Amino acid sequence: MEQNYTIREFIEKTKQQDKGQGFFELETQRMLEVNLNGQVWAKAGSMISYTGGIKFEREGILEHGLGKFVKKALTGEGSSLMKANGSGKLYLADQGKKITILDLLGESIYINGNDLLAFEPSLEWDIKLMRKIAGMMAGGLFNVRLQGKGMVAFTSHYEPLTLLVEPGKPIFTDPNATVAWSGNLSPEFVTDVQLKTFFGRGSGESVQMKFSGEGFVVVQPFEEVYAADNQS
Template identity: 80%
Template sequence: MSKYSIDQFIQKSKQVDKGQGLFELETERILEINLDGEIWAKMGSMISYDGKIKFEREGILEHGLGRLVKKAFTGEGSQLMRATGNGKLYVADQGKKITILDLQGESIYINGNDLLAFEKGLEWDIKLMRKIAGMMAGGLFNVRLEGQGMVAFTSHYEPLTLMVHPGRPVFTDPNATVAWSGNLQPEFVTDIQLKTFFGRGSGESIQMKFSGSGFVVVQPYEEVVYAQGTQS
């Protein structure tokens, strides 16, 4: 059905409490945060809210000089805002699909541009990739989160999780790589033989190689994020 009366449209699209807790998927592409305290969210992701909520840009030295130095390399993709108060907060990012994880002491790396929101109590840090400036435009940094709490990340369309087993490394396109388990340390490799098919603007194919035991999440889309600066 493509035509609705106003009442039919409201019934079909109106907000409904699902009782899922702090983070709730209102739709596949809109995250409802039932705020009672404080959370961190991607700068510019707020689309609506009700109640008494205060928004603050992440302070320059709020998380220490080390993170400030790292952020100088990562551009705007890692900018966070703090939401404090009580009410319902709705966040989204360019219509991308949202996944919620409830970390139970585990750790996970999430591409900096795909991190949407996370609970205050989680430990987090920005991790820069190896020196590949000029080889690729996206995936320049990622965020490692660990502890007890909820985190939401985004992907273009449905994400696919690939299991990594000892002796059987998994290779991914950096621009299609969304997240991976916290125990994995990917390395960048090149394959000149594949330059005819991949390696846009680089002359050779840049791949992420995951070895060991864990998982990696990819999306069916090459997301090119233009970041300022170089890597360290």
């Protein structure tokens, strides 16, 4: 239902509010506020506004060592990060996608490289390639493993759904709809020829991720198609 506002009513309804949630704060479901006093890593290009004294720096080529640089060269621009340093409020968003904040307490999690929005520098991280499916689907060839104590924010198209993986009951997902999974799981990739026949050669349904063991998988109700240069 359409609703009209006076300017004062509009400002009151949409103005920034301090909710006291800590380092990461959901200003809205699709906008992340970082209460910065130091450093944070964020997806390159995700900054939409900031206040205070904050400087932005593109991730250095060899900042995290040669091994990660080689992986980043293989995965393409989708995994590019920027570093924000200083003190102030930083606002991040990614194409209007819904944002979820997790506070890791020593656990580990894998997040699709395209869905990782921001994380605290206290977390250890590494890029994991999924080269086995190169040439079989459009993108989604890498993910990021984060571990330790600190906050991480990831995005999803619409509301995410978490599926519990139990021993003897594997879960199959479409790679283009898979957002994250617990750090103890190692997915296999399987090809379903029948689905390929039904949906066509370019469909992601022909390649599935199989999760076995005990843990969780986060999926979104959307098949995300990535840029072609992420397949190189």
